[in-house]
Amino acid sequence: MQVFSSTLDKAGRPCALRDCALCEGLCKLHRHGNYLRYEHPEGGTQVTVPRFLCPRCRRTWSVIPPNMFPYRSLPVTRFEGLLDEQSGLTGGGARPPPATQIETGCVRRAVKKLSERIPFLCGLLGQQVPLAQGPGIHWFWRALRELGPTQGILADLARDFKTSLLACYVSLKSPWHRARAPA
Numbered sequence: 001m002q003v004f005s006s007t008l009d010k011a012g013r014p015c016a017l018r019d020c021a022l023c024e025g026l027c028k029l030h031r032h033g034n035y036l037r038y039e040h041p042e043g044g045t046q047v048t049v050p051r052f053l054c055p056r057c058r059r060t061w062s063v064i065p066p067n068m069f070p071y072r073s074l075p076v077t078r079f080e081g082l083l084d085e086q087s088g089l090t091g092g093g094a095r096p097p098p099a100t101q102i103e104t105g106c107v108r109r110a111v112k113k114l115s116e117r118i119p120f121l122c123g124l125l126g127q128q129v130p131l132a133q134g135p136g137i138h139w140f141w142r143a144l145r146e147l148g149p150t151q152g153i154l155a156d157l158a159r160d161f162k163t164s165l166l167a168c169y170v171s172l173k174s175p176w177h178r179a180r181a182p183a
Contacts, residue, residue, distance in 0.1 A: 027056040035062075038073045041102045067151065070164055074106040080150040082107050087138040089145060111137055113166045124161050 032053035036046040047068070052061040067075045082099055084090050099107060115137045122129050122140075129143045147153055150165070157163050 027054060029054055029061060032060055037068070039068075040075065041073045041106045042100065069110075069154070069166065072106070072110065072166070074103065074110065076150050076154065078103065079107060079110060080145075083111065083141055084145065087141045087145075089142060110166055114140075117166070121157075121165070124157070124163070 029052040032051045034048045034050045037049050039045045039047045047065050049065060050063045052063070053059075054061070064070060067077055069076060069079070081090075082103070118137070118140050121144075125147070128147055129140070144150075144153065154165055157165060
């Protein structure tokens, strides 16, 4: 299962009382090693992702570092900047550097997934997202960005709705949905 590091308190570890839905926080989570993840789509630098284990239910928890999507190597701020530019949200001055070929592919796949999830996300966010103002992804992205930075939106979706911006990952689903998920 996964939790964003931005949602953790000073201790920097998931809280079994809030996070472990399976055992309902009856045990304290124990440090259970880590794994490496690429920080950018081109590879190169890697980031260490800490893991924790619930001794009761034997589930592991990964703490996603800041500026990272679950299961994607494209940084959140880079995705946000490129999509802001495509949607016409950047001002006249500061523009992000042009995307590399690999980043362009990553952004294209992420935008495709996001556009498929617009009705679902509008249903979750309700009146926070204004009504459709035009076809395509760009009206939705502008409305979504009015809610705040993408990193905060990711944390809110994970905490409040047990989902993510680009997919309903099994690790973020509620316990009753996880039981029905295919192995």
